[in-house]
Amino acid sequence: MSLSRNEMQNIAHLARLEIAEEEVTAFADDLSRIIDFVEQLSQASTDDVLPMAHPLDMAQRLRADEVTETDQHQKYQQNASSVEEDLYLVPKVLE
Amino acid sequence: MHDKTISELSRSLRSGDFSSVELTTHLLDRVESLGPHLNAFVTVTGELALEQARKADQTRAAGDSGPLNGIPIAHKDLFCTDGVLTTCGSRILDNFISPYDATVVGKLKKAGAVMLAKTNMDEFAMGSSNENSCFGPVKNPWDETRVPGGSSGGSAAAVAARLLPGATGTDTGGSIRQPAALTGITGLKPTYGRVSRYGMVAFASSLDQAGTLTRSAEDAAIMLGTMAGFDPRDSTSAEKDVPDYRATLEDNLDGLRIGVPTEFFDDGLMPANKTAVEEAIRELEKLGAKISEIHLPNLGLSVPTYYVVAPAECSSNLSRFDGVRFGHRAQEYDDLTDMYKKTRGQGFGAEVKRRIMTGTYVLSAGYYDAYYLKAQKVRQLIAADYAEAFKSVDLIAGPTTPTPAFELGAKTHDPITMYLNDIYTIGANLAGLPGMSVPCGFVDGLPVGLQIVGPHFCEARLLNVAHRYQQVTDWHTRAPEMTVGGTPTA
Numbered sequence: 388m389s390l391s392r393n394e395m396q397n398i399a400h401l402a403r404l405e406i407a408e409e410e411v412t413a414f415a416d417d418l419s420r421i422i423d424f425v426e427q428l429s430q431a432s433t434d435d436v437l438p439m440a441h442p443l444d445m446a447q448r449l450r451a452d453e454v455t456e457t458d459q460h461q462k463y464q465q466n467a468s469s470v471e472e473d474l475y476l477v478p479k480v481l482e
Numbered sequence: 483m484h485d486k487t488i489s490e491l492s493r494s495l496r497s498g499d500f501s502s503v504e505l506t507t508h509l510l511d512r513v514e515s516l517g518p519h520l521n522a523f524v525t526v527t528g529e530l531a532l533e534q535a536r537k538a539d540q541t542r543a544a545g546d547s548g549p550l551n552g553i554p555i556a557h558k559d560l561f562c563t564d565g566v567l568t569t570c571g572s573r574i575l576d577n578f579i580s581p582y583d584a585t586v587v588g589k590l591k592k593a594g595a596v597m598l599a600k601t602n603m604d605e606f607a608m609g610s611s612n613e614n615s616c617f618g619p620v621k622n623p624w625d626e627t628r629v630p631g632g633s634s635g636g637s638a639a640a641v642a643a644r645l646l647p648g649a650t651g652t653d654t655g656g657s658i659r660q661p662a663a664l665t666g667i668t669g670l671k672p673t674y675g676r677v678s679r680y681g682m683v684a685f686a687s688s689l690d691q692a693g694t695l696t697r698s699a700e701d702a703a704i705m706l707g708t709m710a711g712f713d714p715r716d717s718t719s720a721e722k723d724v725p726d727y728r729a730t731l732e733d734n735l736d737g738l739r740i741g742v743p744t745e746f747f748d749d750g751l752m753p754a755n756k757t758a759v760e761e762a763i764r765e766l767e768k769l770g771a772k773i774s775e776i777h778l779p780n781l782g783l784s785v786p787t788y789y790v791v792a793p794a795e796c797s798s799n800l801s802r803f804d805g806v807r808f809g810h811r812a813q814e815y816d817d818l819t820d821m822y823k824k825t826r827g828q829g830f831g832a833e834v835k836r837r838i839m840t841g842t843y844v845l846s847a848g849y850y851d852a853y854y855l856k857a858q859k860v861r862q863l864i865a866a867d868y869a870e871a872f873k874s875v876d877l878i879a880g881p882t883t884p885t886p887a888f889e890l891g892a893k894t895h896d897p898i899t900m901y902l903n904d905i906y907t908i909g910a911n912l913a914g915l916p917g918m919s920v921p922c923g924f925v926d927g928l929p930v931g932l933q934i935v936g937p938h939f940c941e942a943r944l945l946n947v948a949h950r951y952q953q954v955t956d957w958h959t960r961a962p963e964m965t966v967g968g969t970p971t972a
Contacts, residue, residue, distance in 0.1 A: 395839075402797060402842040403804070403819065404835055405827030414836065417897055421840050424898050425786040425853065431860045438858030439865060441688055441718070442674045442914025443938065448717060462581045466808035475806050478818045 388422060390415045483508050484644040485961065488701040491647060492549045495542065502542070502552030506535035506596050509554045512645050513598055516964065520621045520643060522636040524559045525567045525600040534596040541594060549704045551594030556649040558637050559600040560607055561587050561692075562681040566597075570683050571605040571615035571633075574803050574810045574829025584681025585713045586650060586692050593708045598646060601636030605831045606800065607652055607685040609633045610660055610903040611893065614833045619890055622665060623962040624928055628887040631661030631903075637695045638665040644961055648696040648705055654686050655788055656882075656907025658693045659919040663882035663931025666921040668948065668958060670694045670702045673938045674914035675720035677706075678713035686795035687718070689788075689911045698958055699920065699948035703727035706941060722939060730942045731949040735769045738947070740934075741776035741875030746906055752885045755930050758923030759881045762932040762951070766879065769950050776875060778867045783860050784908045785901055790844050790857035791912070796834075797841025803829065836897060865913035872937045877947065881906055882919040882931035910935045920948045921957035929957075 390398075395415040399406045406414055460473060469476035483505060486494065495502060510528050517523045531554060538552035562568050562580035564587075569575045583591065591597070604614040612620040612635025620635040622628040623643035630639040634651030638661035641649050651658040653671035662669025670693045677692040684690060694705040707727050713719040742763060747756060767773050805811030805825035812824035830838070844853035871878060883903060893900045910917040915935050922932035932951075936944050952958050 398839045398842050398846075400823075401846065402835075402838050403801075403822040403826055404830070404838065405823035406835070407827075414839070417836055418839055418843065420896070420898060421789060421836070422843065424901075425790050425844075425857070427786045428783060428790065428856050428860050429852070431780070431783055431856075431863060433856065433859035433863065436859040436862050438855055439862040440858060442865065442912070443718075443720065445675070445718065445720075450714070459581070463807075466578055466581065468805065468811040477806055478815065478821055480818055 388419060390419045390422070484512055486647065487698050488553055488647045488696065488704050489549065489698070491553055492551070495552045496547060502535040502538045502596060503532060505552065506531050506554050506598070509646060510598060516643060516645055517599070517640070520623060520639045521618050522602055522620050522640045522645065523556070523599045524569055524571070524602050524617055524636070527566055527597055527599060530566070531596050531598045538594045538596060546594060548593050550590065550708055552596060553594070553648070554596045554598045554646055555590065556599040556601050556637060556640055556646050557587055557597060558603050558634050558649065558651050560603060560652050560683050561650060562683070563587050563597065563600065566600065568600065571603045571617060572829065572831065572834070573616045574826070576616065576810065578809050582681060585678035585715060586709050587681065589708050599640070601640055601649060603636055604633035605834050606683070606796070607633040607654055607657055608796070608833050608837055610656065610900055612636065612661070613890065613894055614831055616831060622887045623964050624666065625887065628889050628928070629664065631664035631887065633657040634661050634695060638662055638667060638669070641695045641697060642667050642962060643964055648694060648701055650692060651695045652682060652690060652692050653911065654689045655792060655911050656904040658695060659882050659907050659917055659931070659933060660903060662695055662919040664887040664929060666929030666957070666960060668696050668699055668702055668921070669919045670706060670941070670944070671910065671917050672706060672710065672941055673720070673916045675718050676916070676939065676941065677709050678711070678716040678719050680713055680715040684799040686792040687799060688795060689792060699945050699952055700728065700731060702918070703731060703945045725942050727942050727945050730946050733946045735766065735771050735947060735950055738771040738877065739875040740766060740771045740773050741871050741878050742773060743776050743778045743781065743878060743880055745778050745781040746880035750884045750902070750905065751881055752925070754925040755881055755883070755885060758925065758930040759932055762922035763879055765951060765954060766947065769954065774875060776871045776878070778871060778909065780860065780863045780867050781909060784864055784912060785905055787857045787860045787864060787912060788904070788908045789840065789901060790853050791861060793837040793841035794845050794854050795841070797838045797845065800834070800838055833897070861912050864909055868909065868913045868915060876936070877943065878935045880933055882933040886925045886928035886930055906933060914938060916941050916944055918944050918948050920951060921960070922955070923957060
């Protein structure tokens with residue numbers, strides 16, 4: 388199968404990745420090859436097979452709803468590019 | 483000093499032959515002079531290491547006789563290290579100073595290990611050659627025109643070149659076992675859930691596992707003993723006791739049933755590799771093991787299954803890298819969406835982008851059932867093959883890789899060619915099984931690895947088999963002859 392430039396750009400948009408114009412075709416080719424490669428899976432007979440989300444038979448562990456962590460936001464916010472009054476700053480979300 | 487294993491170094495430290503400060507200084511010297519040549523390190527934490535070494539000398543004098551006390555190691559740059567740069571081999575984190583230690587890092591620190599460096603790796607653990615790092619490729623110390631394997635290439639190269647006696651790595655599709663095979667050292671990937679993933683930057687959450695790169699099975703047993711164990715901070719951590727891995731290293735192999743899958747010995751396996759691995763299996767037989775042929779009928783689908791599941795999980799895990807709370811943020815953008823796109827477009831390398839987009843595609847509306855759901859079902863079949871095999875054998879043995887180390891740039895033109903390097907290792911990740919690679923020979927001067935895989939939580943048995951093999955062979959003691967500017971460095 389062959390991913391069109393349009394489909395490629397749509398995937399990039401969904402993934403929030405900017406791909407340079409001159410690279411779109413190369414990425415589309417690579418992705419097409421990968422998708423062709425994984426197409427082999429359709430050959431496997433999987434009627435009545437349960438999907439495996441997890442390699443071990445485990446259920447999600449629960450714990451008591453108690454506070455166990457301390458507020459260290461100042462330490463963690465040191466890694467942010469833009470912080471003001473303890474808030475992470477981003478470009479305006481709402482018009 | 484640098485040729486000694488962790489267990490030998492520990493004995494020397496406890497006998498007072500030298501101090502941890504002396505040992506650390508010696509290795510730091512090698513790290514600083516040879517590290518750049520191999521490009522094995524992202525960050526060298528010299529001062530921190532000496533401080534930790536001084537502390538270790540004190541606690542040892544006060545009675546701490548732990549086997550890792552005062553031992554210099556390195557951590558793959560995928561592990562968060564408090565106050566130290568943690569890049570994951572990526573531009574998008576090239577300014578990220580971690581505010582906390584990963585559980586694995588904390589445990590090794592508490593045991594007195596000394597952190598000398600953070601090692602170079604394929605970006606976000608995606609790669610089989612360590613050519614995908616934003617810091618440039620790592621070189622194989624056995625032949626610097628060749629790759630060391632990946633994604634734990636930096637850790638493997640550093641241990642193989644005798645810059646350090648041990649390093650941590652991670653294995654999602656083979657990223658510990660494959661570089662161990664290509665650099666002639668011992669690599670261990672534990673059972674999924676055996677070692678905590680807290681603080682280990684996530685690539686594919688249902689496949690990732692932390693492990694060890696060392697020069698012997700005994701050293702791997704020492705490191706695993708400290709690293710393993712339940713961690714309440716990791717929701718997928720197994721609530722299982724950690725056995726004393728060293729206590730059973732010398733166990734007899736009489737009657738041990740080892741299965742050799744015919745599917746591992748296909749046309750893709752280079753004849754010289756095949757010969758070395760077959761010879762290794764004969765050695766195991768001489769040690770008392772019973773060898774038989776087994777089948778893993780769905781093995782051929784393991785690589786395609788992985789390249790649906792892993793990218794899908796990575797597309798989700800890497801969505802946190804958006805420039806808002808940490809890491810690189812683009813300087814110029816029009817709006818929030820543009821900020822995300824430019825930040826991620828600038829921050830991620832090509833392979834990472836390919837995998838995020840593959841994952842996005844297979845999870846998208848209209849394709850989810852055909853690809854992702856299908857892959858999860860095939861994963862069940864693959865895991866069932868191994869479970870079936872373990873009804874009649876105790877362990878599985880075969881090659882780790884189809885060829886020895888390939889040349890830098892040889893496989894970067896086509897992603898699929900690169901992906902097929904993991905053909906023998908991926909199954910263990912899909913099924914959550916523990917696996918090891920041990921050196922078993924050479925092909926034209928390049929190391930070859932023997933892989934052993936076992937049922938869930940049988941690390942003690944794997945280490946035992948590897949140790950017994952290393953008692954009757956000496957492949958694991960061979961060191962590369964390295965030269966810097968024409969001068970031998972041994």
